[in-house]
Amino acid sequence: MRVLMELSRILIRELNDYQIIELREVRQTDGDDDQSADDAPPRSFPIVIGLPEASAIERGLSGTPIKRPQTHDLLAAVIRELGGVLESVTVTDLADSTFYATLDIRRHDGDLVNVDSRPSDAIALGIAHGVPVYVEDHVIEAAGGEEL
DSSP states (O other): EEEEEEEEEHHHHHTTTOOOEEEEEEEOOOOOSSBBOOOOOOEEEEEEEEEEHHHHHHHHHHHHOOOSSOOOHHHOOOOOOOOEEEEEEEEEETTTEEEEEEEEEEEEEEEEEEEEEEEHHHHHHHTTTTOOOEEEEHHHHHHOOOOO
């Protein structure tokens, strides 16, 4: 089962080879108040990413304009020009300490295709274009013991 997540924080340390993002479960409310029907805290976990991807995510969050398209902008343009629509991104698996993800693209003929992607690239593209980020439940469970 896919679980809707949000980017809860991004840690950029430009002197390090790696950066960290944290995804947190989005809890649905019952509409009466802001409390979740489940009193347990939302599940979350970190993903280690590279500086270029962290910078792209940060630009997407802040809406910082750039003069020329970056790699994630290029990919979004290719998807659009080929008649596709990025519907969501999904972190699909965790194996041997490596996360796996897909870009979930609706083709012009209505078919949904899942294109293999690094989670950092998928999340950068998803954040920049305002699409939902999902994580498979078994991935959240497997990664849940991680700490930032």
